[in-house]
Amino acid sequence: SQQGEEDPQALSIQEGENATMNCSYKTSINNLQWYRQNSGRGLVHLILIRSNEREKHSGRLRVTLDTSKKSSSLLITASRAADTASYFCATDAKETSGSRLTFGEGTQLTVNP
Amino acid sequence: DAGITQSPRHKVTETGTPVTLRCHQTENHRYMYWYRQDPGHGLRLIHYSYGVKDTDKGEVSDGYSVSRSKTEDFLLTLESATSSQTSVYFCAISESGFRPRNQPQHFGDGTRLSIL
Numbered sequence: 001s002q003q004g005e006e007d008p009q010a011l012s013i014q015e016g017e018n019a020t021m022n023c024s025y026k027t028s029i030n031n032l033q034w035y036r037q038n039s040g041r042g043l044v045h046l047i048l049i050r051s052n053e054r055e056k057h058s059g060r061l062r063v064t065l066d067t068s069k070k071s072s073s074l075l076i077t078a079s080r081a082a083d084t085a086s087y088f089c090a091t092d093a094k095e096t097s098g099s100r101l102t103f104g105e106g107t108q109l110t111v112n113p
Numbered sequence: 114d115a116g117i118t119q120s121p122r123h124k125v126t127e128t129g130t131p132v133t134l135r136c137h138q139t140e141n142h143r144y145m146y147w148y149r150q151d152p153g154h155g156l157r158l159i160h161y162s163y164g165v166k167d168t169d170k171g172e173v174s175d176g177y178s179v180s181r182s183k184t185e186d187f188l189l190t191l192e193s194a195t196s197s198q199t200s201v202y203f204c205a206i207s208e209s210g211f212r213p214r215n216q217p218q219h220f221g222d223g224t225r226l227s228i229l
Contacts, residue, residue: 030215031215033217033218035220040222040223041222041223042117042203042205042220042221042222042223043156043203043205043218043220044220045217045218045219048215048217050215088155088156090156090218092215099144099207099216099218100146100158100161100171101158101218102158102172103148103155103156103157104155105153105154105155106155
């Protein structure tokens with residue numbers, strides 16, 4: 001199975017609520033990244049967390065990384081309708097050369113107004 | 114937004130024909146990537162480049178070739194297109210210098226390719 005698997009596959013919440021998405025991976029990593037994709041568009045980088053970091057914040061986003069469990073979570077606080085998108089985690093594995101990422105299948109987030 | 118242009122944005126072609134997709138960047142980034150995105154598979158790496166004339170295979174490279182003769186352009190060619198190559202193709206770039214790790218990738222808006 002793939003490195004970087006998101007859970008849940010789909011999430012529907014009301015505006016103002018928090019959204020939490022999880023990512024699991026299998027191998028040792030240099031870093032883990034989260035991306036957002038709006039319908040019909042390319043991926044947009046949200047946040048990068050290195051393997052020696054445990055938590056990182058960017059605006060309404062909070063990412064945690066637990067390398068012992070090989071898992072990460074993305075929390076979006078006070079969600080807005082504009083947050084509706086697919087969210088992907090991607091891992092930069094130690095075993096690969098260069099700056100190659102392996103993406104999961106994504107979580108489709110719907111924020112209802 | 115990162116200066117990445119993919120062309121064409123949409124293409125419909127027939128099985129057996131050659132197809133070339135172009136990715137053009139204005140950021141002078143060293144690394145360039147081609148992915149395909151299919152339902153149930155997320156994004157999968159086809160080929161990537163770490164410099165002019167320096168390329169390597171990704172996880173789904175069969176049936177695809179690439180070329181990079183200039184820093185700003187990365188071409189993806191399907192020598193003889195098949196229906197299984199119907200997909201959305203994304204180009205990405207990343208800045209690396211001599212330290213390619215821990216850099217985000219920036220994506221173009223994709224090419225929707227249909228092979229009939």
